[in-house]
Amino acid sequence: MTATDRPRVALLWRGDPDARLLAPAPTGRLAPIFEALAREGVAATPAVYCEEASAEVRAQLLGVDGVLVWVDPISAGRDRRQLDPLLRDVAAHGIWVSSHPDVILKMGVKEVLHRTRDLGWGTDTQLYLSSEDFRARFPAQLAAGPRVLKQNRGNGGQGVWKVDLAPDGASAGGPIVEVLHAQRGSQIERMSLTAFMDRCDGYLAGDGRLVDQPFQARLSKGMIRCYLVQDRVVGFGQQLIKALLPPEAGEPGPRIMSGADDPSLQALRARMEREWVPAMMRELAIEPADLPVIWDADFLYGPKTADGEDTYVLCEINVSAVLPIPDQAPAAIARCVAGRLASGRGGTL
Numbered sequence: 431m432t433a434t435d436r437p438r439v440a441l442l443w444r445g446d447p448d449a450r451l452l453a454p455a456p457t458g459r460l461a462p463i464f465e466a467l468a469r470e471g472v473a474a475t476p477a478v479y480c481e482e483a484s485a486e487v488r489a490q491l492l493g494v495d496g497v498l499v500w501v502d503p504i505s506a507g508r509d510r511r512q513l514d515p516l517l518r519d520v521a522a523h524g525i526w527v528s529s530h531p532d533v534i535l536k537m538g539v540k541e542v543l544h545r546t547r548d549l550g551w552g553t554d555t556q557l558y559l560s561s562e563d564f565r566a567r568f569p570a571q572l573a574a575g576p577r578v579l580k581q582n583r584g585n586g587g588q589g590v591w592k593v594d595l596a597p598d599g600a601s602a603g604g605p606i607v608e609v610l611h612a613q614r615g616s617q618i619e620r621m622s623l624t625a626f627m628d629r630c631d632g633y634l635a636g637d638g639r640l641v642d643q644p645f646q647a648r649l650s651k652g653m654i655r656c657y658l659v660q661d662r663v664v665g666f667g668q669q670l671i672k673a674l675l676p677p678e679a680g681e682p683g684p685r686i687m688s689g690a691d692d693p694s695l696q697a698l699r700a701r702m703e704r705e706w707v708p709a710m711m712r713e714l715a716i717e718p719a720d721l722p723v724i725w726d727a728d729f730l731y732g733p734k735t736a737d738g739e740d741t742y743v744l745c746e747i748n749v750s751a752v753l754p755i756p757d758q759a760p761a762a763i764a765r766c767v768a769g770r771l772a773s774g775r776g777g778t779l
Contacts, residue, residue, distance in 0.1 A: 436473040437771035438494040442487070443751075444501050444508075445478035459753050460500070466764035472771065481512050488516055495771050496526035498723060498763075500751040503583040510750070526774055528767075529722035529749045536714040538725070538749030540580040540641040549709050550701060551744040553732065556642040561634050565627055568642065572607070572623070576645035578674065578745075581633040585750070587612030589633055592645055592674040596620060612673040646743055648731040650675060654742070655685070655728050656698060657756055659766050660721040661707050663690045663699045665756025667726075687756045698742060702727070723766050724759060725749045 441460055467474040475494065479487050479501060491497050497520065501513055514531035521527040529538065536542070544557040556571055558564040571577055572595060581589030590612035599606040604623045610616055633640050655667035670683035690699060711718070726748045732741035 436471055437496070437768070438473045438475065439467065439496040439498060439767055439771065440475050440477040440491055440494045442477040442479055442491070442497055442499045442501065444505060445480060462757075462760040463498075463763055466760035467767060469761075470764040470768040472764065472768050479513060481508070484512055484516055488520065491516075491520045491525060492523055494525065495774065496528070496767065498528055498767070500753060502585045502751045504585060504588055509583075526770060528770075529725065530720065533716060533720050533722065534749050536716060537710065537747050538722075539582045539639075540584075540746060541582055541639055542710075542714070542747055543580075543641050543643065543744060546710055546713055546744070549706055549713070551706050551727075551729070551742060553743050554644055558634065558640040558642065561627075561631050564630065564634060564640060568627065569604070569623060571642055574644075578643050578645050579630065580641045580643070580746070582639040582641065585748075587614065587616075587673050590673070591626075591630075593626065594645070610674055610676075614672070618676065643743075643745070645674070646730045646732060646745075648733075651731045652683070653728055653730055653745070654695065654698065655726050656695075656702055657724070657726045657752070657759055658702070658707070658721075659724055659759065659762040661703065661711075661718060662762070663702055664759045664762045665689050666692050666695050666698075667754075667756065685754070687754075689756060689758045697739075698729070701742075719770070722749050722752075723770075724752045724755060724763055726752050 441463065443460070464474050475490075477487060477490050477497070497517070499517065501510060503510055510531070514534075517527050517531050521530055541557060543552070544555045546552055547555040556567065558567065568577075572593060576592060576594035579591045579593060584590065592610045592612070594608050596606040596608050599620075606620055607623045607626055608618050608620055609626055610618045630640060632638075649671070652668060652670040655669070656663060657665045657667070666688050667685040668688070669685040672682040688695070692699075710716070711721070727744060728746050728748065729742040730745050732743040735741060
C-alpha cells in the first residue's frame with residue numbers, strides 16, 4: 431500500500447485561534463492514538479478548530495476519509511453551535527464523522543438518563559422541558575429527599591447542582607434550600623427554593639432541558655467510568671470524587687485506570703455489553719455502526735442488594751471529548767477506525 435492509498439483521518443480538537451495555523455505535532459494526550467492509527471496503516475492528521483477559522487477547517491475535513499472529534503460541549507464560554515452544523519455538512523459529503531452530532535444528541539446529553547431510566551442502570555429520573563413544568567413538579571420531588579439537577583448539555587460539572595431542603599427556615603420565596611454546584615471550588619449556598627428555580631431558567635431557555643435524579647447516598651465511595659469502543663468495553667477508570675460532597679470530604683483522588691479484564695468489574699462489564707448497551711441502542715434507535723468510536727458511561731454506586739451486592743446508577747454518558755483513556759483504548763480505537771474506513775472505501779485497506 432502506498433502513502434496515497436492509506437485511508438486518512440483527521441483528529442479534531444479546539445485550539446487557540448492565534449496558533450491554529452501552526453501545524454501541531456501529534457503530542458499530548460492524543461499522541462497514543464496517532465501512533466496506534468499509524469500502526470494500523472491509517473494516515474492521521476491534526477485538525478485544530480476555532481470558530482474564526484471554520485471555513486478552513488471545513489476545507490481540511492473535506493479532504494480526509496474520516497474525522498474523530500474531541501471538543502467539549504462548553505469550553506471557555508464557547509459551545510458547539512457552529513461546530514455541529516459544520517460536522518453535519520462534512521458528513522453529508524460522505525466523510526465519516528465519529529461521533530456524529532446527531533448521535534451525541536441521542537446519547538451524549540443528560541436527557542438520555544430519562545429516556546433509559548427503565549434499563550437496569552436507571553433510577554427515579556425526571557425531565558423538565560420548561561420553567562413552568564420545573565416549578566410545578568420539582569418541589570414535590572425535593573420533598574422526598576435531596577436531588578441532583580443537570581442541564582442537558584455540559585461538562586466539567588457545569589450546570590449540575592445538588593439541592594436539599596434546609597433543616598430549618600422558610601421565606602417569602604418558599605422553603606430554604608441548600609445548593610451546591612458541581613464545579614470545583616463551589617461552596618454550599620442557602621437561598622429560597624423560588625430563587626434557586628429562577629436561577630435555573632437559563633438551562634431551560636430555547637430547547638434546553640433539566641434532568642432531575644435522586645442524590646446517591648454512596649457518592650463518597652466514588653465513581654466508575656466505563657470506557658467503550660463502540661459496543662465493547664475497553665477499560666475502566668475508578669476515582670474518589672469531590673463534586674456535590676461537602677467541603678470536609680477533601681480533595682478528589684486520582685483516577686485509577688484498569689483494563690476491560692479488571693476482575694472486580696466483570697459483572698458491570700457483562701451487564702454493559704450483554705444488556706445495557708443493546709437496550710440503549712434499541713431505545714435510542716442507534717445502529718451499531720453509528721456508535722461512537724470512543725465513549726464512556728459514568729456510574730455511581732447505588733444501594734446494595736439484599737445479598738450485599740453493589741448496584742450501579744448511570745450519572746452521565748460522555749461522547750464529545752473522552753480523555754483521558756485507558757492504555758488499552760488507543761489500539762482498539764485504531765482497529766475500529768481502520769475497519770470503518772476500509773468498509774467505507776470499498777475494503778481497500
